[in-house]
Amino acid sequence: MKFLKGVVEEMKLVTWPTFKENRHDTGTVIITSVLFGIFFGLVDLALSSAMTWFVKL
Structure with missing residues (x-):
């Protein structure tokens, strides 16, 4: 039980990305994947x- 309390406390300290940051990072991953796919093809x-x-x- 002590472990789970520690996990909950650590999760409260996490700085989660904003929706805008997530959208930007997702777009970057998709574009990079497509470009690598074209290159390797x-x-x-x-x-x-x-x-x-x-x-x-």
Whole structure:
């Protein structure tokens, strides 16, 4: 029980982000994920094309 009281006290000290901060951070994560997805998709396409060309030699 002492542990749970400690947890509750610590949670009261936490500075929670505002809605605006959460929205900004979520947008950043989504945009970064999309950009990385596009980048790795293009790298995969390039490597696949290179391997196909190499095998046909």
